[in-house]
Structure formats: C-alpha cells, structure tokens
Amino acid sequence: MSTLTVLVFDGAGTAGRTSKVVDAVVERLRWKTGAAVQWVPWPASLMGVGGTTPWPVATSEAIRWAVDYMWRHDGQFILVGFSAGCRPARELLERHPGLAERVAAIAQLADPWQPASRQQDGVPDGPGFGIMGQAPGPVPDRTFWCGHPGDPICRAAPDSLLRYLTGSTDAVPGGLFRAFVAKAARGRLQLVPFLGLPFHEWFVGLGPRIDRSIREAQSYLGSGHTRAYTVYFPTPGDTRSLAHRLADSVAWRVRDS
Numbered sequence: 001m002s003t004l005t006v007l008v009f010d011g012a013g014t015a016g017r018t019s020k021v022v023d024a025v026v027e028r029l030r031w032k033t034g035a036a037v038q039w040v041p042w043p044a045s046l047m048g049v050g051g052t053t054p055w056p057v058a059t060s061e062a063i064r065w066a067v068d069y070m071w072r073h074d075g076q077f078i079l080v081g082f083s084a085g086c087r088p089a090r091e092l093l094e095r096h097p098g099l100a101e102r103v104a105a106i107a108q109l110a111d112p113w114q115p116a117s118r119q120q121d122g123v124p125d126g127p128g129f130g131i132m133g134q135a136p137g138p139v140p141d142r143t144f145w146c147g148h149p150g151d152p153i154c155r156a157a158p159d160s161l162l163r164y165l166t167g168s169t170d171a172v173p174g175g176l177f178r179a180f181v182a183k184a185a186r187g188r189l190q191l192v193p194f195l196g197l198p199f200h201e202w203f204v205g206l207g208p209r210i211d212r213s214i215r216e217a218q219s220y221l222g223s224g225h226t227r228a229y230t231v232y233f234p235t236p237g238d239t240r241s242l243a244h245r246l247a248d249s250v251a252w253r254v255r256d257s
Contacts, residue, residue: 003036003073003074003075003076004033004034004035004036004075004076004077004078004104004254005035005036005037005038005073005075005076005077005078006026006029006030006035006036006037006038006077006078006080007038007040007066007069007070007077007078007079007080007089008022008026008037008038008039008040008080008085009040009042009062009066009079009080009081009082009085009086009087009088009089010022010039010040010044010082010085011044011082011083011084011085011110012044012083012084013044014044014085018039019082019083019226020226020230021082021083021109021110021226021227021229021230021243022080022081022082022085022109022243024229024230024241024243024244024247025080025082025107025109025243025244025246025247026080026247028243028244028247028248028251029078029080029107029247029250029251032247032248032251033078033251033254033255035078038069040062040065040066040069040085040088041065042058042059042061042062042065042085042088043057043058043061043062044058044062044084044085055084055087058088059087059088059091062085062088063088063091063092063095063096066079066088066092067092067096067099070099070102075102076102076103076104076254077102077103077104078103078104078105078106078107078250078254079092079093079103079105079106079107080106080107080109081106081107081108081109081111082109082110083109083110083111083112083153083225084112086108086109086110086111086112086113087112087113089106089107089108090106090108090111090113090135090137090138090143093106093137093138093139094137094138097138100138100139103139103142104142104253104254105142105143105144105250105253105254106137106139106142106143106144107143107144107146107246107247107249107250108143108144108145108146109145109146109147109229109242109243109246110146110147110148110151110153110154110225110229111130111145111147111153111154112130112131112132112153112154113130113132113133113134113135114129114130114134114145114147114154114155115129115130115134115135115136115145116128116129116134118136118140118143118145119145119146119147120144120145120146120242120245120246120249121249122235122236122238122245123146123149123233123235123242123245124149124235125149125155126149126155126157127157127158128152128154128155128156128157128158128160129154129155129156129158130147130153130154130155130156131152131153131154131156131160131162131163142253144246144249144250144253145246146229146242146243146245146246146249148224148225148228148229148233148242150216150219150224150228151219151220151224151225151228152216152219152220152224153220153225156216157212157216159209160209160212160216161209161210162216228242229241229242229243230242230243233245
C-alpha cells in the first residue's frame with residue numbers, strides 16, 4: 001500500500017512554529033487517513049510579517065524544499081495551505097506539473113485566491129472571493145477550499161477597498177488593514193490618497209464601500225482569520241468547525257480515489 005504524507009504550508013509568521021489554525025486540519029487528516037505529516041520549513045514571510053523575505057521569494061523557497069522532499073520520499077501527498085501558505089501549496093504543481101500524479105489532493109484554508117464558486121458544502125457564503133483574486137489552480141478537481149464567510153482574505157466583496165492594498169504589494173497586509181481602519185475613521189480625504197483610488201471613484205458609492213470594507217478589516221483583525229476556523233461552526237445538522245469540514249472533504253476524496 002502506498003504511503004501518504006501531508007505536506008503543510010502554514011501561514012505568515014509561522015517559520016519555526018505553527019499557526020494553531022491549520023493544525024486542526026492536519027490532525028483531523030492524520031486521524032482519518034493515517035497519513036504521516038511533514039511541516040514545510042519555509043520563511044513564511046510577507047510585508048515584514050515573519051521576516052524580511054518577500055512573499056514570492058519565500059514561496060519559491062517553500063516549493064524548492066517541498067519538491068526535493070517529494071523526490072526523496074515515496075508515496076502520495078496531500079498539500080495543505082493556510083492563508084499565505086496557500087500560495088506555495090498551489091504554485092508547486094504550477095511550476096512542477098510532472099508531480100501532479102503524486103498529489104492526491106490540495107486543501108486550501110483561508111486562501112487569498114479562493115474562487116467565488118468554490119466553498120465547503122453547507123457553509124453559508126456571500127458573493128466574495130479571494131482578496132488577491134481567483135485561482136482554481138492546476139488540479140481544481142482535487143483542490144478543496146474553505147473560507148469563513150466573514151474573512152476578507154478569502155471572501156472579500158468584489159468591490160472591496162481592501163483590494164487596493166494588495167494589488168501593488170503582492171502581499172496580504174495585516175498591518176495595512178490597521179492603517180486602513182484608522183484612516184477611514186478620519187474620513188475619505190485621508191483614505192482616498194492612501195488607497196490611490198482613481199478620481200471617478202472618489203464620490204460615487206464610496207460611503208457604503210468604506211463602511212463594508214471597514215467591517216471586513218475589523219473581522220480580519222479580530223478572530224475572523226484565525227479562531228473562526230477552529231471553533232464550532234453550527235449549520236443545520238452540523239456543528240463541525242470549518243477546519244474539520246475541510247479535512248473531512250479531503251479525507252473523503254483520498255479514500256474514494
């Protein structure tokens with residue numbers, strides 16, 4: 001019987017430790033599939049969080065380490081990403097498509113590129129998608145997402161003002177979210193130049209967008225990007241956490257294949 005290993009790409013600031021968020025996905029997968037677990041020792045850094053290594057460079061280092069590990073070990077793999085770690089989990093097969101047959105599934109928790117059309121079954125969902133855009137990835141049939149409905153990293157509104165903070169920085173900027181809330185409280189004359197909004201957007205419909213984007217940023221700065229994934233998430237007939245729902249979907253896919 002082929003061995004199964006979970007490769008974990010944790011979120012920003014976790015180099016040398018864990019986020020205590022994706023851990024719930026990993027332990028559930030270990031229990032349900034009997035898989036071994038290997039945490040990828042990547043820099044896990046962006047925008048000064050976790051170190052000074054730029055996110056694209058840190059991603060490349062994570063992929064290089066993981067690919068080397070896969071070549072040196074037999075069996076199948078489940079790639080698990082959380083937040084910033086979803087990038088290397090997806091880009092590994094984009095850069096190394098020859099390894100696709102050895103990846104049984106990809107699990108993406110709070111993915112900054114979560115597509116609008118992909119969500120855990122039974123989880124209430126709005127019209128939002130990842131704050132960095134939408135990327136189904138190289139193996140969408142084997143990729144599973146779970147994003148908290150109130151987490152702007154994975155379910156930001158299509159016209160969220162927070163998207164202006166990510167487009168030019170190639171980052172998921174927690175620090176900039178705090179600055180956004182502070183400047184928004186002082187009025188649009190402070191906020192508009194900070195965001196670099198085009199002139200035609202200065203006035204039309206900006207008020208409601210500011211209010212909604214403030215709520216998104218406050219959710220992220222609270223527990224909407226962390227504890228929200230590990231506590232009970234009651235829906236009709238189901239109280240599993242979002243982390244456990246994602247793990248269960250992946251375990252089902254692996255057992256069924």
